[in-house]
Amino acid sequence: MSVFNYKNGVLNAENVSLAALAEQHGTPLYVYSRAAFEQHFTAYTDALGEWPSLVCFAVKSNSNIGVLSALARIGAGFDIVSEGELERVLAAGGEPSRIVFSGVGKQAREMQRALNVGVYCFNVESEAELERLSEVASAMGKTASVSLRVNPDVDAQTHPYISTGLKDNKFGIDINDAARIYQKAASLPGIVIKGVDCHIGSQLTEISPFLDALDRVLELVDDLAAREIRIEHLDLGGGLGVKYRDENPASPAEYIAAIKERLGDRTFKLIFEPGRSVSANAGVFLTRVEYLKLNDHKNFAIIDGAMNDLIRPALYSAWQAIVPVNETSEEPVRAYDLVGPVCETGDFLGKNRDLAIKQGDLLAVMSAGAYGFVMASNYNSRGRPAEIMVDGEQAYVVRERESIASLFSNESCLPK
Numbered sequence: 577m578s579v580f581n582y583k584n585g586v587l588n589a590e591n592v593s594l595a596a597l598a599e600q601h602g603t604p605l606y607v608y609s610r611a612a613f614e615q616h617f618t619a620y621t622d623a624l625g626e627w628p629s630l631v632c633f634a635v636k637s638n639s640n641i642g643v644l645s646a647l648a649r650i651g652a653g654f655d656i657v658s659e660g661e662l663e664r665v666l667a668a669g670g671e672p673s674r675i676v677f678s679g680v681g682k683q684a685r686e687m688q689r690a691l692n693v694g695v696y697c698f699n700v701e702s703e704a705e706l707e708r709l710s711e712v713a714s715a716m717g718k719t720a721s722v723s724l725r726v727n728p729d730v731d732a733q734t735h736p737y738i739s740t741g742l743k744d745n746k747f748g749i750d751i752n753d754a755a756r757i758y759q760k761a762a763s764l765p766g767i768v769i770k771g772v773d774c775h776i777g778s779q780l781t782e783i784s785p786f787l788d789a790l791d792r793v794l795e796l797v798d799d800l801a802a803r804e805i806r807i808e809h810l811d812l813g814g815g816l817g818v819k820y821r822d823e824n825p826a827s828p829a830e831y832i833a834a835i836k837e838r839l840g841d842r843t844f845k846l847i848f849e850p851g852r853s854v855s856a857n858a859g860v861f862l863t864r865v866e867y868l869k870l871n872d873h874k875n876f877a878i879i880d881g882a883m884n885d886l887i888r889p890a891l892y893s894a895w896q897a898i899v900p901v902n903e904t905s906e907e908p909v910r911a912y913d914l915v916g917p918v919c920e921t922g923d924f925l926g927k928n929r930d931l932a933i934k935q936g937d938l939l940a941v942m943s944a945g946a947y948g949f950v951m952a953s954n955y956n957s958r959g960r961p962a963e964i965m966v967d968g969e970q971a972y973v974v975r976e977r978e979s980i981a982s983l984f985s986n987e988s989c990l991p992k
């Protein structure tokens with residue numbers, strides 16, 4: 577059940593009016609729901625039940641520390657891909673022993689920091705990275721727990737830009753080469769083998785690609801066992817899709833039931849790294865109509881939100897629902913392209929949307945909690961929006977709007 581509902585004709589987040597939030601904090605504005613984050617996260621932990629497991633929220637999908645603190649307080653682990661994400665998790669009160677460190681380009685400094693705080697596991701994505709990690713850990717007199725992220729070469733049946741498990745993708749180690757590299761890992765100083773990791777892509781709406789990947793991972797695990805290399809955990813990554821429009825993705829419960837069934841009597845600890853399925857439908861993006869531009873062949877609604885705030889439509893032609901915050905309107909319904917003030921033809925949040933709107937109306941772009949603010953930029957010297965977390969009747973500013981001064985406070989004019 578969505579936490580974003582109309583009450584007395586106005587769209588609310590939990591029990592807070594989005595119209596009131598826009599009035600108070602201005603637009604464009606990101607608004608999140610704590611209850612939605614918690615519900616979506618516990619869908620995973622409830623489905624796992626007593627099974628040994630760790631659910632690591634993919635910080636890249638929404639890294640606001642207000643969000644991370646809410647998840648840390650319900651026992652979440654975190655999947656990080658940079659030192660910056662690591663520091664965010666720590667600042668939010670996340671437990672280092674519940675962090676997995678993914679990413680193809682880990683630098684020595686990032687490895688050192690992660691080893692110092694004691695992250696749970698490094699998901700190693702290449703042989704060269706394994707060698708570097710061994711050197712870094714040994715020099716510190718520490719041991720790094722690792723899983724190799726294997727690339728199983730399965731088609732995730734998703735947008736090519738967010739598919740990661742094909743052999744043409746930069747991610748992970750070719751599964752056909754993995755046994756050799758595991759053997760090498762077993763002999764390297766400063767390394768202890770913990771698991772196998774695999775993440776095949778994002779916004780997957782079918783379970784079958786996950787099961788195909790799992791089958792390939794299990795073949796590898798058997799091969800490793802024959803080489804006396806024992807695995808404690810399987811990290812199956814993130815990637816479960818959400819409903820943006822008419823998709824019908826599996827629920828976390830259905831997905832996990834299918835994984836457990838496929839595992840049969842194997843009792844590996846399971847790690848998941850969900851991002852979008854926790855965060856997307858826990859947030860909306862509010863934007864106001866600045867001008868209407870009516871033409872014979874096309875109508876534009878020029879809004880104050882733009883591609884720099886929410887880039888998914890421009891980048892992937894992604895479709896996200898756009899609804900009026902006030903449910904009723906006297907205006908005629910027209911088809912509009914919703915375009916921002918940025919000087920790019922690709923600056924749109926929606927195309928050909930039927931809306932009954934006038935200048936000054938407030939719109940909500942739905943499913944904006946994942947890969948929204950985190951991908952925002954300052955293009956056209958636009959300050960990034962504020963972020964609000966709603967909790968019941970309360971609303972907290974979890975990130976202030978960027979001021980104009982802050983846009984260039986760390987730049988300098990040339991000396992005279």
Ligand SMILES: Cc1ncc(COP(=O)(O)O)c(C=O)c1O
Pocket residue numbers: 634637655678679740775777778779813814815816849850851852853
């Ligand atoms: C290694 C890794 N884990 C987890 C995720 C989170 O994916 P999603 O947001 O689709 O659940 C990603 C992003 O695709 C990823 O690259």
Ligand SMILES: N[C@@H](CCCC[NH3+])C(=O)O
Pocket residue numbers: 636738778779888946947
């Ligand atoms: N940014 C992408 C998802 C990338 C997944 C990261 N590995 C999106 O908005 O759909």
